[in-house]
Amino acid sequence: MTAITALDRPNSYIGRSVPRPNAKRLLAGRGRYVTDIVLPRMLHGAYVRSPYAHARIVAINADEARAAPGVRLVAIGEDLAKLCTPWVGTMDHFKGMKSPPQLPLPIDKVVWAGQAVVAVVADTRALAEDAAELVAIEFDELPAVVDIDAARGPDAPVISPELGSNLCFHGKIDTGGVEDVFAGAAHVVEEEFLFGRHTAVTMEPRAIIADYDASEPKLTVHHATQTPYQFQDIYARHYGIPEACVRVIAPDIGGSFGMKLHMYHEDMAVVGLSIMLERPVKYVADRMESFVSDIHARDHRVRARMAADADGNILAMDVEDVTGIGAFSAYPRTSVVEGNQVYRLMGAPYTFKNYRADLQVVFQNKVQMSQYRAVGHPVACTVTERLVDMIAAKTSRDVFDIRSGNLIPDDAYPCASPTGYKFESLSHHACLAKIRALMDYDGLRAEQAALRKQGIHRGIGIASFVEITNPSPAFYGVGGVRISSQDGAIIKITPSGDVRCLISITELGQGTETIVGQIVAEHLGVDRERIKVITGDTETTPHGGATYACRGAGIGGETALQAAKKLKANVLAVAAAILQDEPDRLDMEAGWIVDAASRQQRIELAEIARIAYFRSDTLPPGTQSQLSVAHHYAPEGYPFAFTNGVQACHLELDVETGFVKLLKMWVVEDCGRVINPLLVDEQIRGGVVQGLGAAFFEECTYGDSGQLTNGSLAD
Amino acid sequence: MEALDAYEQAGSDASYIAGGQSLVPALALRLQAPDVLIDIAHIPDLRGIELKGNWLRIGALTRHAEVLAHPLIRQHAPLYSDAAPHVAHPAIRNKGTLGGSIAHADPASEFPAMTLALGAELEIANRNGTRRVAADAFFVDLFQTAIEPGELLVAIHVPVVNANHRWAFHELARRRGDYALVGCGILADVIDGAIAQIRIVFFSVGNTPVRAAKAEHALIGRVIDADAIAAAQAAVIHDLDPPEDENVPPAMRRQLARVVLGRLLGDIARQAP
16 A cells, blocks of 8 residues: 555645646647648748858759749749848857858858758649759859868868858856966876767658738748747848737647757748748758758867876866857857857866866858757766766776765855856765665676676766756846747636646647646646646747746746746635635635635635636626736746756677677756656656767768768668 | 569659568659659569478568568578568568568668578569579679569569578667668578588678678588687688778678677577587
8 A cells, every 4th residue: 555645635746747648649640740731822842952061152043943843933042132131140148259141042152061052832842852953053162161170270261251260259268277286286187079960850850831921911930949939039030020920830849859949041941932922831851951951969079188186186177179060150049059068067066176178169061050959968078077087097996986075065055166157056966875876886896897707898887967957048138149038828717617828838749738737737726637738839828938958847837837826816816705705715626716724625616717707797896807817937046057967877898899788877867846757757768868879879970071971860 | 464564664764662661762862763653562473471392482572570470481481580670660561571672682681681591582573474583693783683674573482491400690780670780691501410501691791692602611511619610700701892881891890790600600509409
């Protein structure tokens, strides 16, 4: 028999593993992704792409394509430049950062292999692709800037001559004293790390339908994105359409991982094509197009050293990171954020004080690079933890021991890292102790030694980390970028006593709507089944930052919580008037107004709603029932909500083949209050699998001429 | 046959389609753009699995999933059964056909290599009738077989294994279902403990499935012991000429082939006499 816990209270949903209400619908094949949407008079776009990484566009001959069956429009860079203002992916607080202006389609030059040059719109995608093959583009190939060192060389061709060089951003952090500490340190370890390019490879590729109606005017965009408000703002400003006339709808999304919150040229072009044609135009990136146009991530070369005293106490770090981002900085979140997080997260879990770092963000003729899941974290964590292990080896200390000696003590908060991050409360030591017990570390080490004698090679690794979550306005807002750090929710009670919650965070398949439903159910006091959560439509939900950087639960969840409390107060005010009682002597539970002390049922919520909506005449004079509330919430104080954790890995190496067999992974993460353990487990499991992919399998590789050499899943 | 006539009428720009697991991706990638697709998925003559004396006839339309589970294949052509779980993923195995895989002749595919290891014969139809081609003469070059334009692979005829046969299959792939870096199937005829005949076939090592003739030769007449395995491993290096590959250089493929061969021969040695 199981003991009764707090979770057995009525309406107790927070902390409970409830399944996702939308899972059944998606499993039943009733998902509605952008690709599924068919609009009347809808046309389909395809693009002719550059075969060269860097080339001048000499001439475009599209006569044959225009005459091809079913073709409604062939558009080139100049056509769209007449409608769409250019965009520049910089942020003010990255001092000295520069990036060239971008247009939907290029006018005189291509800057990466795979860049869309000409748009073809036809009655079907197949006809559009057939016609695209008939477009003849004459290029004059230019030397490609591929390598990050060559890009910075004195003789390097400059991709955007107006910027003067291929350097997008140069950042420095220096606490002082680093040279002296290294000079006097008992141990110095040093390594060079190469991190290849990765990309998201979402199950659902990028997809968009733009539908421009000149008669209102009104632009409706069905967009597979995680940030509809950001795109509403962008489409309105760059196409000169009043914001209120732009509607962005993000329906079911098949994975995003940060990849679907950047401005893509093809997507921006589709809006222009729809304006030109006054018809809906759909574009769905196929898998090969995804590889050459979705953002890539990582691509860092880090040279780092760490100093320690004779006992293995870490004293200082000195880091140089060079990262290649493509030919411009991504819009609107820029391509500097990853490098910025790399050189600020270095050494973040540890107590040392002296830190120096140099970050160079370099333009090159490759696909644009920007934020993708765990922005910068794997790079900073790998470098730091490898150096820590090297210090452990030098000082003959165990990998757990060296970490307990150097991690920031759990009672030292609040404190700041030498890189400028302010930590409110972390728990490295508690996590370390927990994982050690979970994995039976001592047992594994003994087994490892015994098996080695039999020729079986097993490895054990651990890594502590700090995680950046829930950015406040101190990041994008201060940087001058119109990306909200707040979220908004509208909750209303229907005449039947059901609840609708319209919230600005978005559902990408990870369970946002589930946790919002849990939070509202618990704090309003109604059954979860009676709550409908609506997301992803700028026309119906309040403005907000939506979903990125772990902010769905932290900011969106808090928004829902506060909104639910506010609505509950409104309901209890009406209930008190009806029951001739005091609001603070009443509470809500399972859709009933109950006596706060005895929990006895007094009146059903549905009855309150019925009276409020249909028989307000029976209420005391002056009673105006407010059964809908709108509420916004933005984080204050700390720029980010930092969290922390530790992971451990146990694997076996086949020394004859080099194949690695993963035996087990352990993860201890300080999540704070867990809203839904099932969904947290899914997130962690997915993150670990994605990390294993990055560590073992994934890399977007380029040839010397700037060609992506593995642009399909079969390569 | 109607399908052959349809090809003739379409001129040269036609393709037969059955499971579509190789052709459809090629169409999607616009690597192929035939004017006419001839659907052969419903031709009864291309179906069925039956034992005919010492030969097992497997219809070309037999799905990978059927190959995986069919008792006659398990009993008489077991290398196909052993290889089948490594062929792609269940969704692809439900659609893809054995004949399609063999006719496509992807050098990284399991079934063409096992066809060669089993010493099968391929029954090919044309408008004049049918002919049978031994697997040793069937795989000509990269994606090229003895099938002439317009001809159709009808069935695979496999000499059934007997009590003297030992066999083993293994592949090294970075992920289950992924193309193997190196794979191998071995069929050995062991008489009085010694190897009387042996067929060692590698895949993912060249333009076609590759018989390791020098390794085979090193084993004929020998008991499979550590010395024999070492001799075969030394020889196999000279059997293989893997292509240049940025991620998997030829020396690495040869090393992996050496390891796989050693492990498979060890398996065969351990099989009950």
